[in-house]
Amino acid sequence: xxxxxxxxxxxxxxxxxxxxxxxxxxxxxxxxxxxxxxxxxxxxxxxxxxxxxxxxxxxxxxxxxxxxxxxxxxxxxxxxxxxxxxxxxxxxxxxxxxxxxxxxxxxxxxxxxxxxxxxxxxxxxxxxxxxxxxxxxxxxxxxxxxxxxxxxxxxxxxxxxxxxxxxxxxxxxxxxxxxxxxxxxxxxxxxxxxxxxxxxxxxxxxxxxxxxxxxxxxxxxxxxxxxxxxxxxxxxxxxxxxxxxxxxxxxxxxxxxxxxxxxxxxxxxxxxxxxxxxxxxxxxxxxxxxxxxxxxxxxxxxxx
Amino acid sequence: xxxxxxxxxxxxxxxxxxxxxxxxxxxxxxxxxxxxxxxxxxxxxxxxxxxxxxxxxxxxxxxxxxxxxxxxxxxxxxxxxxxxxxxxxxxxxxxxxxxxxxxxxxxxxxxxxxxxxxxxxxxxxxxxxxxxxxxxxxxxxxxxxxxxxxxxxxxxxxxxxxxxxxxxxxxxxxxxxxxxxxxxxxxxxxxxxxxxxxxxxxxxxxxxxxxxxxxxxxxxxxxxxxxxxxxxxxxxxxxxxxxxxxxxxxxxxxxxxxxxxxxxxxxxxxxxxxxxxxxxxxxxxxxxxxxxxxxxxxxxxxxx
Numbered sequence: 001x002x003x004x005x006x007x008x009x010x011x012x013x014x015x016x017x018x019x020x021x022x023x024x025x026x027x028x029x030x031x032x033x034x035x036x037x038x039x040x041x042x043x044x045x046x047x048x049x050x051x052x053x054x055x056x057x058x059x060x061x062x063x064x065x066x067x068x069x070x071x072x073x074x075x076x077x078x079x080x081x082x083x084x085x086x087x088x089x090x091x092x093x094x095x096x097x098x099x100x101x102x103x104x105x106x107x108x109x110x111x112x113x114x115x116x117x118x119x120x121x122x123x124x125x126x127x128x129x130x131x132x133x134x135x136x137x138x139x140x141x142x143x144x145x146x147x148x149x150x151x152x153x154x155x156x157x158x159x160x161x162x163x164x165x166x167x168x169x170x171x172x173x174x175x176x177x178x179x180x181x182x183x184x185x186x187x188x189x190x191x192x193x194x195x196x197x198x199x200x201x202x203x204x205x206x207x208x209x210x211x212x213x214x215x216x217x218x219x220x221x222x223x224x225x226x227x228x229x230x231x232x233x234x235x236x237x238x239x240x241x242x243x244x245x246x247x248x249x250x251x252x253x254x255x256x257x258x259x260x261x262x263x264x265x266x267x268x269x270x271x272x273x274x275x276x277x278x279x280x281x282x283x284x285x286x287x288x289x290x291x292x293x294x295x296x297x298x299x300x301x302x303x304x
Numbered sequence: 305x306x307x308x309x310x311x312x313x314x315x316x317x318x319x320x321x322x323x324x325x326x327x328x329x330x331x332x333x334x335x336x337x338x339x340x341x342x343x344x345x346x347x348x349x350x351x352x353x354x355x356x357x358x359x360x361x362x363x364x365x366x367x368x369x370x371x372x373x374x375x376x377x378x379x380x381x382x383x384x385x386x387x388x389x390x391x392x393x394x395x396x397x398x399x400x401x402x403x404x405x406x407x408x409x410x411x412x413x414x415x416x417x418x419x420x421x422x423x424x425x426x427x428x429x430x431x432x433x434x435x436x437x438x439x440x441x442x443x444x445x446x447x448x449x450x451x452x453x454x455x456x457x458x459x460x461x462x463x464x465x466x467x468x469x470x471x472x473x474x475x476x477x478x479x480x481x482x483x484x485x486x487x488x489x490x491x492x493x494x495x496x497x498x499x500x501x502x503x504x505x506x507x508x509x510x511x512x513x514x515x516x517x518x519x520x521x522x523x524x525x526x527x528x529x530x531x532x533x534x535x536x537x538x539x540x541x542x543x544x545x546x547x548x549x550x551x552x553x554x555x556x557x558x559x560x561x562x563x564x565x566x567x568x569x570x571x572x573x574x575x576x577x578x579x580x581x582x583x584x585x586x587x588x589x590x591x592x593x594x595x596x597x598x599x600x601x602x603x604x605x606x607x608x
């Protein structure tokens with residue numbers, strides 16, 4: 001199976017603790033790396049996870065709170081020191097380019113590569129990235145400022161050719177791409193060989209959604225229905241539900257309810273408030289509602 | 305003895321490694337905390353060192369390279385989240401306030417406390433801080449941009465009163481301060497009691513100098529002569545001396561030569577290049593010239 005995994009670089013919330021870095025993740029899809037959020041220290045954690053900077057070309061920022069983007073200056077500067085030449089794309093809600101540019105200009109007098117900002121409207125789900133095997137779509141969230149999650153969805157892969165059958169029917173090479181994509185084969189004599197005889201279906205496409213920071217939002221359920229892995233913030237335990245509401249955050253129970261309603265396969269919770277010395281209370285509360293729940297943890301890697 | 309110690313929060317140089325954070329230190333003088341430089345992640349390391357944010361009122365920035373100041377945004381924002389009310393003073397070369405202010409204004413809509421910037425000229429040694437027991441003076445350095453080190457010098461403490469002698473001569477309470485500061489006592493009968501009979505001298509004042517980033521600079525030797533502890537950058541080993549010169553940095557041997565010329569008591573080296581998997585080569589090279597050399601290390605605490 002092609003690689004599709006999520007590395008947690010940081011899963012704390014805004015206040016620093018001795019246990020967590022602020023939010024950042026790497027999504028590895030077939031060795032292309034995508035960063036989601038970039039809290040302070042993300043580049044240090046990136047190194048600790050033994051990932052390669054050269055494979056990172058796109059960064060997605062959910063919203064412009066410091067604990068989700070203060071690591072950008074250091075990361076961008078480091079890539080410059082390393083002599084990067086490939087463009088770096090930063091996707092974010094409006095305003096980031098204007099904020100970062102004066103500092104980037106001052107601290108990196110000569111850039112070896114270009115940083116391209118792509119600012120999206122947070123009100124509707126928009127596809128903001130596409131390549132041969134993947135799309136990334138925003139998930140509108142509700143926080144104290146414009147904020148989006150991100151849905152990483154694999155495209156359906158072509159079917160696998162059954163080499164021995166293709167040889168048996170003497171299918172010409174130029175027909176193979178059509179057949180991979182589902183076409184039947186018609187022999188020179190006009191006989192139709194059904195696609196099912198020539199191929200086996202590829203694995204179903206997988207998908208991962210990242211939702212942080214937000215109030216629990218039933219409106220996201222349709223967009224994330226049936227996905228393989230959902231990361232959802234679970235900043236607070238139930239006893240702090242009033243505080244969660246007040247600060248536009250989610251409790252572990254609420255995150256689990258979203259996961260259950262959407263029928264996702266696995267739930268990963270994070271963005272833990274600094275008040276919990278031990279997050280097992282959050283895991284317990286979520287697992288009671290949605291058993292297949294995992295706690296995020298720095299350097300944890302989860303397969304989608 | 306009153307507390308005077310240096311905590312290493314980070315001692316790497318600009319490129320992140322799995323071993324080091326970028327530069328930041330805390331100088332603890334009698335439970336007042338002073339930060340020197342504030343690389344990315346400084347606030348996280350601060351927490352790890354179990355220090356109290358409320359005791360930090362002054363930050364000294366040596367120069368405006370990212371690896372010495374990218375942690376400021378996160379730290380200032382965290383203090384705001386914590387509801388700090390005391391002013392925070394940031395001393396730096398010119399330019400920092402203009403760079404940080406737009407980002408601080410955006411990311412901290414409502415500040416609970418005031419950040420006061422004090423920008424100094426890096427060309428001459430200037431006293432930039434003073435309280436009852438301490439002065440901080442800049443040490444002009446030579447780097448690729450305006451840069452200063454900092455000399456933390458205790459003031460001479462008043463002498464200790466010998467309680468039994470003061471009682472014996474029936475010295476009135478209102479005379480005690482003068483006597484602590486060296487005055488003799490004159491009895492109502494006009495007899496002179498020499499100060500040496502009434503007091504014992506306090507411990508000699510201690511001092512700490514921080515010198516990073518810089519070419520090895522003989523001009524600093526007079527200013528740091530005989531100090532108790534010198535932190536000097538030692539970015540490179542001797543085999544990389546050409547690279548040190550080119551980038552305006554110091555080798556471990558050159559740092560040790562400065563320490564020896566200045567007759568300091570102890571040398572602490574840091575700001576290690578990412579190229580050394582193991583910094584013992586730097587320690588060996590420095591120790592050969594100046595035996596009382598220590599390697600900096602995250603969370604290390606050295607008494608001055």
